[in-house]
Amino acid sequence: MTRKTRRLWLVIACVACLGAAAALMLKAFSSDIVFFVTPSQVAASAPPADRTVRLGGMVVAGSVKREKRGETPIARFDVTDGQAAVTVRYEGILPDLFREGQSVVAVGSMHKDGFVASEVLAKHDETYMPKEVAEALKKSGKWDPRFGPPPSAASWNSMTVQDAKKGLPASNAPAAPAPAGN
Amino acid sequence: MLSPELGHYALALACILAAAQGILPLIGAHRRDRRVMMLAPGLAVGQLLALLTAFLCLVYAAVTDDFSVQNIAANSAVSKPLLYKITGVWGNHEGSILLWALILGICGAAVAAFGRNLPSALRARVIAVLGAVAAGFELFCLTTSDPFARVWPAPMDGQGMNPLLQDPGLAFHPPILYTGYVGFAVPFAFAIAALIEGRVDAAWGRWVRPWAVAAWCFLTCGIALGSWWSYYVLGWGGYWFWDPVENASLIPWLTGTALIHSAIVVEKRESLKIWTVLLAIATFSFSLSGTFLVRSGILNSVHAFANDPARGIFILGLLAVVIGGSLALFAYRAPTLTAGGLFAPISREGALVLNNILLCSLCAVVLTGTMYPPFMSLLFDRTISVGKPFFDATTIPLAIPLFIFMGFGPMLPWKRAQLWPVLQRLWIAAILAAVAFAVATFGMSGILPILCSALAVWVIAASVLDITERVRLFRMPLSGSLQRARMLPRSIFGTAIAHAGVGVTILGLAAMSQAQHKIVEVPVGTTEHLAGYDWTLTNVTQEPGPNYSAMVATLEVRHNGKIVTIMHPSKRSFNSQNQTTTEVSIHTNLLADLYGVLGDKHGTDAAPTYVLRLHYNPLAPWMWLGALIMAIGGVLSLSDRRMRVGAPRRAKSSPNTVTAA
Numbered sequence: 067m068t069r070k071t072r073r074l075w076l077v078i079a080c081v082a083c084l085g086a087a088a089a090l091m092l093k094a095f096s097s098d099i100v101f102f103v104t105p106s107q108v109a110a111s112a113p114p115a116d117r118t119v120r121l122g123g124m125v126v127a128g129s130v131k132r133e134k135r136g137e138t139p140i141a142r143f144d145v146t147d148g149q150a151a152v153t154v155r156y157e158g159i160l161p162d163l164f165r166e167g168q169s170v171v172a173v174g175s176m177h178k179d180g181f182v183a184s185e186v187l188a189k190h191d192e193t194y195m196p197k198e199v200a201e202a203l204k205k206s207g208k209w210d211p212r213f214g215p216p217p218s219a220a221s222w223n224s225m226t227v228q229d230a231k232k233g234l235p236a237s238n239a240p241a242a243p244a245p246a247g248n
Numbered sequence: 249m250l251s252p253e254l255g256h257y258a259l260a261l262a263c264i265l266a267a268a269q270g271i272l273p274l275i276g277a278h279r280r281d282r283r284v285m286m287l288a289p290g291l292a293v294g295q296l297l298a299l300l301t302a303f304l305c306l307v308y309a310a311v312t313d314d315f316s317v318q319n320i321a322a323n324s325a326v327s328k329p330l331l332y333k334i335t336g337v338w339g340n341h342e343g344s345i346l347l348w349a350l351i352l353g354i355c356g357a358a359v360a361a362f363g364r365n366l367p368s369a370l371r372a373r374v375i376a377v378l379g380a381v382a383a384g385f386e387l388f389c390l391t392t393s394d395p396f397a398r399v400w401p402a403p404m405d406g407q408g409m410n411p412l413l414q415d416p417g418l419a420f421h422p423p424i425l426y427t428g429y430v431g432f433a434v435p436f437a438f439a440i441a442a443l444i445e446g447r448v449d450a451a452w453g454r455w456v457r458p459w460a461v462a463a464w465c466f467l468t469c470g471i472a473l474g475s476w477w478s479y480y481v482l483g484w485g486g487y488w489f490w491d492p493v494e495n496a497s498l499i500p501w502l503t504g505t506a507l508i509h510s511a512i513v514v515e516k517r518e519s520l521k522i523w524t525v526l527l528a529i530a531t532f533s534f535s536l537s538g539t540f541l542v543r544s545g546i547l548n549s550v551h552a553f554a555n556d557p558a559r560g561i562f563i564l565g566l567l568a569v570v571i572g573g574s575l576a577l578f579a580y581r582a583p584t585l586t587a588g589g590l591f592a593p594i595s596r597e598g599a600l601v602l603n604n605i606l607l608c609s610l611c612a613v614v615l616t617g618t619m620y621p622p623f624m625s626l627l628f629d630r631t632i633s634v635g636k637p638f639f640d641a642t643t644i645p646l647a648i649p650l651f652i653f654m655g656f657g658p659m660l661p662w663k664r665a666q667l668w669p670v671l672q673r674l675w676i677a678a679i680l681a682a683v684a685f686a687v688a689t690f691g692m693s694g695i696l697p698i699l700c701s702a703l704a705v706w707v708i709a710a711s712v713l714d715i716t717e718r719v720r721l722f723r724m725p726l727s728g729s730l731q732r733a734r735m736l737p738r739s740i741f742g743t744a745i746a747h748a749g750v751g752v753t754i755l756g757l758a759a760m761s762q763a764q765h766k767i768v769e770v771p772v773g774t775t776e777h778l779a780g781y782d783w784t785l786t787n788v789t790q791e792p793g794p795n796y797s798a799m800v801a802t803l804e805v806r807h808n809g810k811i812v813t814i815m816h817p818s819k820r821s822f823n824s825q826n827q828t829t830t831e832v833s834i835h836t837n838l839l840a841d842l843y844g845v846l847g848d849k850h851g852t853d854a855a856p857t858y859v860l861r862l863h864y865n866p867l868a869p870w871m872w873l874g875a876l877i878m879a880i881g882g883v884l885s886l887s888d889r890r891m892r893v894g895a896p897r898r899a900k901s902s903p904n905t906v907t908a909a
Contacts (some may be wrong), residue, residue, distance in 0.1 A: 068590075075593040079605050083646070087609040089644040091616055098638040102631035120633055125427045133851055137776075139769035139859045158767045159483075159847035159861050162819075173635075234462070 100173065109150035112176045121154065121175050121181055123147045127167040145172060145181075154178040163188035249386040252317050255305025256396040259346070262298035262353065263386035265291055267357070269379025270628045273372035274444075285372035289360035292375050295382065296353040303337075303350050305701055310337050316402035319395045321341065325408035335419030336409050342395035343439055344422060348539065349389060351430040352382045359434060359459075366455060373441035374434070381433055384566045392562050411796070411822040411829045417477040425470030425497060430533040431463025435511075436532035439525040440574055443581040448521040452513030456528065458886055460511060464504045465882035471497050472875030473856050483830040483845045485765055485863040485873060495618040496538035502611040503531040504606045508882075509557060513597050516662060519588035520601070527604075528580060530547070531569040539563070592664040599657035606650040613642045644696055651703040651754065653708030658743055659717070673717050677709035700758040707751035711744040739888040746881025753874025759867035767848060767857045779864035781842065782806040788849075796820040798831070801846045801858065803837065817846040817860075836874075841865040 102120045103113060113119050122145070129144035129151075141160055144151040154172045164170060164186060174183035269291035276284025308321075310333045315321040323340045332339075338347040338703075356378040363371045389395070413419075438456040442448045468551065474497065479487040488494060507527040513520040591597035601857055617634045624630050655677060659670045671678075685702035692698050719732040766778045775784040787802040800818040802809060815833035822829070835842040847859030 069587070072593070074589060075598075076601065079593075079602060083609040084612065087613050087642070087646055089614060090645055090796045094634075094638045095620075098634065098641055100633045102633065102637055118637075132848075134769050134857070137768040137770055137774075139767065139847070159830075159845065160860050162830055236327040 102171075104147040104150075105145055105152040106147055106149040108152050108176060115177055118150055118175055120171050121145055121152060122171045123152075123181075125164070125166050125168060125170050129153075130202055131141055140186075142180075145170060154183050154186075155180055156183040156186050158186075160186055161188045176207070177203065178205070193211075250301075250305045250308040252305060252309050252314065252362045252396040252398065255302040255309075256394065257825075258298045258301035258305065259390060259396070262295050262302065262349070263383055263390055265295040265298060265355075265381035266379045266386055269295055270376050270383050271380075273376040273379075275370040277372045277376070277444075280369070282368060282815075285368050287373045288375040288379075288467065292353075292356035292360040293321065294378065296350075296357040297656070299346075302396075303346060306343060306346060307337050309396075310334065311412055314402075315399050315404070315406050316400070317395075318397045318399045321403050321406045323406065323409050324520035325406040325795070328409060328414070329421065329660065329794055331416070332414045336413070337407060337415045338422050338426075339418075342389070342393045342503070344426070345385065345389045345393055346395050347423060348426055348430060349382060349385045351426050352378065352385065354434055355430060355434050356382065356803055360678075363455075370438075370441055370452075371447065373444055373760070374437040377437035377440045378433055381437075383568060384570065388562050388566060397784060408795075408822070410517065411820065411827055414668075415477065415481055417473060417481065417800075421470060421473045421477055421570045424466055424473060428465075428467025428470045429461055429468055429497075429500065429538060430729040431459065432500060432528075432532045432535050434459035434463065435507060435528040436574070440577065442525060442585075443577050446581055446584040448514065448525060448585050450515055453511050453516075453521075453524065453550055455516060456524075457508065457511040460504065460508045460528070460531075461882050461886055463781070464501075464508050465879040465886075467497070467504060467880070468879045469499050470877050471501055472872045475874045479868070480832050480834055481829075485763065485830045485843055485845075485861070485865065487868070490617070490634075490636050491727075492618050495614050496534075499611055499614055499618070500531050500534040500538060502607050502614065503527055504786040506607040506611075507531050507605075509600050509603050513600050515590075517589045517591065517597055519554060519591060519597060520604075521585050521588055521603070522582045525582065525585070526578060529571075529574045533567075536567055536570060589663075591662070594660070594667055595665045596657065596660045596662045598665075599653060599660050602653055603650065603657060606646060606653075610643055610646050613646065614639070617642065624885075630724030640696075644700070648699065648703065651700075651707055653751075654747055654750065655705050658714050658747065659710075674710055674713060677706055677713050680709045681706035686759075692758070694761060697758040697761040700754055704751045704754035705759060707754065708748045711748040711751065715744050716742065737888055742881045742883075742885030744881070744887065745884060746878045749874045749879075749881055750813050751874070752870050752877055756870030756872075756874060758866045760865060760871065763863060763865045763868075765863040767859065767861045769847075769857050771851070771855060771857045775861060776860070778862050779798070780807060780839075781812065781864065783844070783860075783862050785858065785860060788856075790845075793816075793820060796822045799846065799849065801844075801860070803833065803844050803860075805844075815842070815844045819846050821847075836869050838869055839867065841868040869897055 091196045100118050100120055101113070101124055104123065105123050108121065118126040124146055126144040126146050129142075133140050133142070138157055139159075141156045141157075141158075142153055143166075144153050146152075154174070156172065156174075165188075168188065171187040172181060172183035173187065174181055176182075251871070260807055269288065271290070273285055273288035276287065306307040306317075308314075309317045310320050310324055311330065313320070313324065313326050313333075315324075319340060319342045323343075324336055330335065337343045358374055359371065359374055361379065363374065366374070422425050435456050438452065438459070442452055471494075474494065475487045478489065479485075507524065510524045510527055514524050534543040547691045617638055621631075621633050622890050624632050632639040655674060656667075656670055659673060681702045684705035685698060688698040688701040693700065715733075715736075718736055721729045738834060764779050766776060768774075768776055770776070770785060772785055772788060775782050777783075782805070784804045784806070786804050791800050791804075798818045798820045800816050803817065805813050805815060813835040818831040820829050820831060821827075830845055830847075833844045841863070843863035843865055844864075845860060845861040849856050851857040851859055
C-alpha cells in the first residue's frame with residue numbers, strides 16, 4: 067500500500083459518500099420541500115392536493131368553529147393575510163398559543179372543500195409572529211414594522227375576508243401601508 | 249454586597265483578564281519566555297473567579313427579586329418558585345451568554361489545572377486561545393447584552409418567565425448543552441495551538457482526546473435532554489422536530505463524534521493529523537454558529553426564545569473573526585504538518601476514516617437542509633421549509649452503512665486487516681440481527697424501521713461480542729476471562745458501551761415510528777381503546793397552583809381489565825402571562841410510554857366535553873436511555889488510565905507509542 071493508492075481509496079470513498087448524500091438531497095429537494103403560501107396565493111392558484119404546504123397568516127377573529135364528528139374534535143378557522151381568507155380544517159388539539167387574531171402556520175394540503183391541516187403551529191411566545199407571516203403581511207401592505215407591533219387581525223380584515231369569500235379579486239385591498247393603530 | 253454593579257464590574261474585569269490571557273501567553277510562547285508563559289494559568293483562574301462573581305451577583309439579584317435589574321424584571325416575578333428564579337438566570341438571552349462565558353472560563357481554568365503535564369508552550373498557547381475567544385464573548389455580553397442593566401423606576405413585580413420554561417428538564421438543559429458546545433473550545437484551542445507550533449503528533453492526539461470526549465458526553469446528554477423536554481412538555485408526542493435549533497446542536501455533535509474517532513488515529517498511528525485539526529476547528533465553529541443561529545433571528549424557529557437580530561451583527565463579526573481566522577491559519581500552516589503512517593483500506597484506520605466520511609456526509613446533509621430555506625428566502629425571495637420528510641429521506645440511507653460498519657470497526661486490527669476472520673467472529677451478531685429482522689417484519693410496518701431494528705440489534709450484539717472475544721469468554725475458564733477483562737483498557741469497554749448505546753437509541757427510534765395515537769372529544773366517563781389499553785376519563789377538576797390554576801383530568805388506564813395506571817394530565821393557565829401550558833402525563837414501563845394530554849374544554853357547562861390526545865409510544869425511553877449509555881461509555885473512556893497518565897511527555901524523535909489496543 068503506497069501513499070498514492072491510499073489516497074485513491076480515500077478519494078473514492080469520499081466521492082461515493084458525498085455523491086450519495088448529494089443525490090439523496092437532490093431527490094428530497096424535488097419532492098420533500100414544503101413551500102410557504104399565503105391565503106391570497108392559495109386564492110389565486112390552489113396548490114395540488116398531493117403537495118404539502120405551509121399556510122401562514124392571521125387567524126380571523128370570530129372565525130374559529132369547533133365541531134365533533136363521532137368522538138373526533140374538528141376545528142375550523144379562517145386564515146387571512148388581509149387580501150384573502152382560507153378556511154382551515156384541523157383534527158386535533160390546537161396548540162396552547164393558538165389565538166384568534168394572532169398569527170399561525172398550518173401545515174397541510176389544499177383540498178376541494180378547503181385546507182386540511184395535519185399540524186398547526188403557533189409560537190411559544192405571545193409576542194411572536196412567524197417570519198413568513200410577517201413578510202406576507204408586509205408585502206400585502208397591512209403592516210409596516212416601523213410603525214409598531216402588528217395589527218390585530220380583527221381590526222382590518224373583516225371587509226376583505228368577506229370579499230375573498232365571495233370570490234372577488236383581492237385588488238380592492240388598500241394599497242397604502244396602514245400604520246398600525248391598535 | 250453582591251450588587252449588580254459588582255457583577256458588572258466583575259464581568260468587565262473578566263473581559264480584561266481574558267484579553268490579557270489571550271495575548272500575553274502567546275507572546276511568552278513565541279519568545280520562549282517562561283515567566284510570561286506562566287502568567288497563563290493565573291490569568292485563566294482569575295478570569296474564572298471574576299466570572300463566578302458576576303454570575304453569583306446575577307443569581308443573587310434573581311433570588312432576591314431585584315426588579316431594578318432590567319433582565320430580572322423582564323424574566324422573573326415574585327410568585328415564581330425559587331428553583332426557577334435560579335434557573336431563570338440562564339433562561340434568557342443575557343443570562344445565557346453570561347453562562348456561556350462562565351463555562352468557557354471553567355474550561356480555561358480546567359486546562360490550567362489538569363494540563364500540568366503539557367509542554368509549557370503548548371499549554372500557554374491553548375490557554376491563550378481560550379482567553380481570546382472568551383474575551384470576544386465577554387465583550388459581546390458587556391456591549392450588547394448587559395445582564396446587569398438597571399431600569400428606573402423599578403417595577404413592583406416582574407413580567408414573569410415564559411411558563412414553558414418553568415420546567416426542571418429545561419432548567420438543566422442549557423447548562424449541560426452549553427458545556428457540550430463550549431467544551432469543544434478546548435480541542436479547538438489545541439488545534440490552533442498545534443497550528444501555531446506547526447506540530448501535531450501522537451502525544452497531541454492523546455492530550456486532545458479526553459477534552460473532546462468530555463465535551464461530546466455533555467453534548468450528547470444535552471441533546472437528549474432537549475429532545476426529552478420537547479417530548480414531555482410540548483405535548484405533541486414528538487421527540488425531534490428537525491427544527492433549526494435542534495439541528496444546530498446535532499451538527500457539532502456529528503462532527504464532534506467524527507473528531508473523537510479521528511483523534512484515536514492520530515494517537516495510535518499519527519495519521520489523519522491535518523484532518524483531525526480541521527475537525528476540531530469545524531466542531532467548535534459549528535458550536536459557535538449554533539449559538540449564533542439561536543441568538544439571532546436568522547433561523548426563526550419554534551424553539552428560539554431569545555432572538556434579537558441587532559445583536560446578530562456583533563455575533564456575526566465574532567464568528568467571522570474566530571472561524572475565518574482559524575481557517576486562514578489552517579490554510580497557512582496545515583501544509584507544514586507532516587503526513588503520518590500508512591494503512592490499508594481494510595484496517596482499523598480505514599474503518600475510522602469511513603466513520604468520519606459518513607458522519608461528515610450526514611453533517612453536510614443536515615447542514616444543507618438547515619441552511620437551504622434561509623438561503624432561498626435571502627437569494628430568491630421564496631419561502632420554503634424542509635422538515636421530517638426531507639431529513640428522513642436523506643439521513644437514514646446514509647446512517648444505515650454507518651451502523652453496518654460500526655459492528656466491524658472495533659474488531660479490525662490496526663494497519664492491515666482481513667475481513668474474513670472478523671466476519672467469522674461476528675456470526676452470532678449476524679444471526680441475531682437476522683432473527684431481529686424476522687421478528688420485526690411481524691410486529692412492525694415499513695421497511696426502514698424493520699431494517700433499522702435489525703441493525704440496532706447488530707450493533708449491540710457486535711459491541712457485546714467485541715468484549716466477549718477479547719476476554720475469550722467460554723473459551724477459557726471464567727476466572728481467566730475475568731482476569732483478562734480486568735486487564736483490558738477501560739477505553740475498550742467505553743467504546744463497546746457507547747456503541748451499544750447507539751444501538752439502543754436506534755431501536756427506540758425505530759420502534760417510535762410505530763407509535764399510535766388518537767384524538768377524541770369526550771364527556772367524563774367515556775372509555776377509549778388504544779393499543780390494547782382501555783383509557784377511561786373518570787374526572788376533571790380545577791386545582792390552584794403557586795402561580796397558575798390548573799384543569800386536571802383523571803385518566804384510568806386498564807389492560808385486560810387490570811388497572812395499569814391513573815394519569816393526571818392537566819392544562820395550566822398562568823395569570824401573569826395570559827398563557828396556558830399543557831402538562832402531559834406519562835406512564836412508562838421502560839418498554840412503552842402511555843402518554844396522555846388534556847386539551848380544551850368544550851360543550852356547555854352542564855354537559856362539558858374534553859379533548860384528549862392519547863399516545864402509545866413503544867420503546868420511547870430507549871431513545872434517551874441510549875444517549876445516556878453513550879455518555880456513560882464516554883465517561884468510562886475518560887477514566888482510562890492512558891488518558892490520564894499515559895503520555896506525559898512528548899517523544900523526542902519517532903514516537904514509539906503505537907500499541908495494539
